[in-house]
Amino acid sequence: MSGTLQEKILLFKLQIEQDPEAFAALYDIYVKRIYRFVYFKVSSHEEAEDITSEVFLKAWHFLQEKKEVKSFSGLLYRVARNCIIDLYRRKAAKPETALSNFLEEALEIGDRGQWYADVGGKMEAQQIIEVLKKLKQEYREVVTLRYVDELEIDEIAEIVGKTKMAVRVTLHRAIKKIREILPEN
Amino acid sequence: MRERVIEQLKRLQHGSVNPQTDWEARNRALLLSQIKNTLPESLSIKSTERMWAGLSIFIPKPLVYNVVRPVAMLLIVVLVATTAYSGTVKASYETLPGDWLYPAKRGVEKTQAAVLSVIGNATSQTKLHVEFAKRRAAETKQIINSTDPDKAAKVGETVADLKDEMKSINSKLDENKSANVNFQATVAKDIKQNTEQIKNVLQDAKDNLALTPNVENKVLSQEISETKDLVKDVSVKAMEVLVTKHLEGDTSVSKEEVKKEISSALQTSVDDVGVSKQNVDGAKIILESMRGAVQDLKSEAQKQNNIDLVSSTKAFSDKVSTAANQTVAAVLKTEAVSVELDKKVNEANDFMNKDDLAQAVDKVREANQASKDAEKISDTAIEKTQTFLPIVQVIKDSSAATTTVQSIGKDLPPLIVTTTPVSAVSATPVVIPILLKN
Secondary structure (H helix, E strand, O other): OOHHHHHHHHHHHHHOOOHHHHHOOOOOOOOHHHHHHHHHOOHHHHHHHHHHHHHHHHHHHHHHHOOOOOHHHHHHHHHHHHHHHHHHHOOOOOOOOOHHHHHHHHHHHHOOHHHHHHOOOHHHHHHHHHHHHHHOHHHHHHHHHHOOOOOOOHHHHHHHOOOOOHHHHHHHHHHHHHHHHHOOO | OOOOOOOOHHHHHOOOOOHHHHHHHHHHHHHHHHHHHHOOOOOOOOOHHHHHHOOOOOHHHHHHHHHHHHHHHHHHHHHHHHHHHHHHHHHHOOOOOOOHHHHHHHHHHHHHHHHHHHHHHHHHHHHHHHHHHHHHHHHHHHHOOOOOOOOOHHHHHHHHHHHHHHHHHHHHHHHOOOEEEEHHHHHHHHHHHHHHHHHHHHHHHHHHHHHHHHHHHHHHHHHHHHHHHHHHHHHHHHHHHHHHHHHOOOOOOOOOHHHHHHHHHHHHHHHHHHHHHHHHHHHHHHHHHHHHHHHHHHHHHHHHHHHHHHHHHHHHHHHHHHHHHHHHHHHHHHHHHHHHHHHHHHHHHHHHOOOOOOHHHHHHHHHHHHHHHHHHHHHHHHHHHHHHHHHHHHHHHOOOOOOOOOOOOOOHHHHHHHHOOOOOOOOOOOOOOOOOOO
């Protein structure tokens, strides 16, 4: 995330020239990742789509205000996180969004069930989803960012607003917790 | 176990957790249309800002703005300053007072002097003043050789600046003599040699002025003479410092070289006195011949009983006689100076043979004083002669109608009076070519 040369050039074009095409190119690079990041935290594809659109639009406005941006992906994740927090607040009165709900929904609706085969079977996927469901929000976030989105520690630290050491510790504890929860244990 | 968990998590990134492709495309189009509406009509980004932002693609932004940009600015300032400096100096080096780049040249010089006065030592400061003095002398010569209508003012300026430089060098030498400042004997030697050059340039300028005697040039000539005296004094002082340093054990200049410089200084005085003597002799011959011519004119007028002419020629004859007598006295004086100088030179040589350099340099000082005295006598004699030239012209015109006067100069070109001091080598006594029209 700290930026490939391509991302930096696109960001330069975006900041200095406000080139919409550069923005479109960055959208192509990051839309899936942001969508996934959001999708793990909301209850449906619709919410994920709405929030992803909102994230990109907010990022554009942020750049237009000439605020300093170290990394475009970092910006997207931070904006996404804030959008999700806003969503949680709006839903505060409602029962907690169950990760399993949208994951199950995803399994059933999202990819037409194709990814079951990819993860090596429904049982195994369900197991890991169940485990994620049981994790604290803090643990779930770093685990998905690190292993699903495959971000570096420093990138995660930037997104969640913690030090790299704190992210490592959280990640270590999250994995430890997963191992405790998994049925084999 | 841990690896297996991670592997399972990684597999989640594939499949339905990704957005639908058609939504992706629709959302893209929608976003683009939204952001295009928010674009300003025109962007005015400074190219420098664009450059720094562009640089931050390759170098971390804080490094670009906190390190690279300030350093680059500093480099640019230094680069501009140095190129502007060298460019200006190069362009202005040959400029003269009145040229638009001359102030730049002087400005650079003043800056150099100011900088050296803070960070430089006595040696570098003195060398700089010597260099500036040489430039002023060269400028003076150039202006005098030019046909600039405003040359009197300009020469006045350069000569005044030259005087200042010589005073600065003089004070540096004084400081050195009082042992407060230490520079090597080689510096004193350089000063001595450079002052010799400056003196010669000033002499050339003076010669040039004498070719067209007028009030302005007379004043300039006077100025140059004074400056030349100062240059001579500085030269002698440099000689004294050179000897002092040598005696104090400074081996940067050998004894032979010191002796050579002393001999050269003595020879310069001898040459100068020789030139002065020739000039005074020339002036004497001119005035003597003038006296003869006027005498002839007077006799002729008496023969013709032309009362008016007799009275006017008598008055003029008296003046010429007085002037001629004065030049005779001047000749005697310069002869005396010359004799005295020869004596001093002999004494100096004796001292040098005995390796008594301190005494020898005292004789150099005395010889220098003698040459200055002789030059003053010479200047006065030349000036006196020049004052009679217009009167001679009047007499020539008036006598043309009445009489024929045979001057002692025969078959000579039209009235020319050469009083220009000439170099010792090529000097011949000034001839008295007065041709009162046949």
